[in-house]
Amino acid sequence: MKKVLLSWSSGKDSAWALYILQQMQEIELVGLFSTYNQEFNRIAMHSTRLELVKMQAKNTGLPIDLIPIPFPCSNEDYERIMGDFIEGVKEKGITHIAFGDLFLEDIRQYRIDKLAGTGIEPIFPIWGIPTHELSSKMLASGLRAQITCIDPKQIPEEFAGLEYNLDYIERLPESVDPCGENGEFHSFAFAGPMFKEPIPIEVGETITRDGFIFTDVMLKK
Numbered sequence: 001m002k003k004v005l006l007s008w009s010s011g012k013d014s015a016w017a018l019y020i021l022q023q024m025q026e027i028e029l030v031g032l033f034s035t036y037n038q039e040f041n042r043i044a045m046h047s048t049r050l051e052l053v054k055m056q057a058k059n060t061g062l063p064i065d066l067i068p069i070p071f072p073c074s075n076e077d078y079e080r081i082m083g084d085f086i087e088g089v090k091e092k093g094i095t096h097i098a099f100g101d102l103f104l105e106d107i108r109q110y111r112i113d114k115l116a117g118t119g120i121e122p123i124f125p126i127w128g129i130p131t132h133e134l135s136s137k138m139l140a141s142g143l144r145a146q147i148t149c150i151d152p153k154q155i156p157e158e159f160a161g162l163e164y165n166l167d168y169i170e171r172l173p174e175s176v177d178p179c180g181e182n183g184e185f186h187s188f189a190f191a192g193p194m195f196k197e198p199i200p201i202e203v204g205e206t207i208t209r210d211g212f213i214f215t216d217v218m219l220k221k
Contacts, residue, residue: 001028004123005089006098008032008064010048010056012145012164013126013179015189016138017100018060020125022194030094032057032064033085039071046186047148047214052199055219059195065089079114086118098123102131102181131179135169143192146201147185150213154184161206161215188217 004027008014021029034053037044043053050066057064067085069078089097097115101108101124111122126134145164150157155176162168164187169178176184191198204216 002026002096002123003028003030003094004096004098005030005065005094006032007100008034008053008056009100009186010034010043010046010053010189011100011187012138012143012189013100013102013181015056015143015145015192015194016134017098017125019141019143019192019194021098024125027096029062031062032060033067033089034064035067035069035082037071038068044069045149045183045212046188047216048188049216049218051219052188052190052201052217055199056189056195059197059199061196082114086115086120090119094120096121096123098125100126102126102134102179103128104181131177131181135178136166138192139164139166139169141193143189143194144198145187145189146203146215146217148188148215148217149186151183151185151211152208152213153211154182157213159185160213161203190217 004021006018006021021027034043036042036050041050042048067081069081097120099111099122108124115122147162147164150160172178190201200220201217202220204218206213206215
């Protein structure tokens with residue numbers, strides 16, 4: 001039996017990877033892990049508040065390891081921190097780490113290279129699924145996600161802070177991947193078949209920082 005940890009970004013692709021893993025009888029899914037920006041206490045790029053990530057984990061019934069990353073952080077420091085984490089989970093009997101990557105070969109190869117020789121193997125449960133097909137499957141399943149970050153160099157500002165749904169996908173420019181795999185946008189998954197119940201959220205302010213547009217999402221009061 002494969003003992004699997006899932007790399008958790010808080011977004012829709014991680015959520016869908018979780019859903020696929022939940023249906024695989026040949027694995028034991030033992031937990032999630034996320035890195036977060038220690039300066040802001042948020043998941044990097046997705047800008048998800050830690051309280052929301054913890055709520056996601058609670059609604060999956062899985063424990064989550066939250067790994068603080070300093071800001072700013074060099075590649076060397078990042079790889080050292082992650083190397084220490086990998087060694088720790090290896091001692092707990094973890095045999096595989098799953099990632100929600102879709103089609104970016106360089107990122108997939110990076111993960112393979114970094115796990116080489118550790119005794120832990122990477123798996124990619126949603127790799128290679130055509131993203132138009134994948135986005136439709138996600139939404140048809142009941143998955144719901146809020147857009148939390150967009151890259152205005154790739155996508156118009158009007159797409160910031162909206163819910164990810166069929167209308168959103170249909171309005172995207174042809175150059176934009178419907179799952180945002182090229183970094184066009186990032187999301188927070190708050191409902192779907194991978195969760196025990198929806199997470200009540202409300203949308204806060206939208207700001208521009210470091211060349212990206214971020215929309216705050218918080219637990220509904």
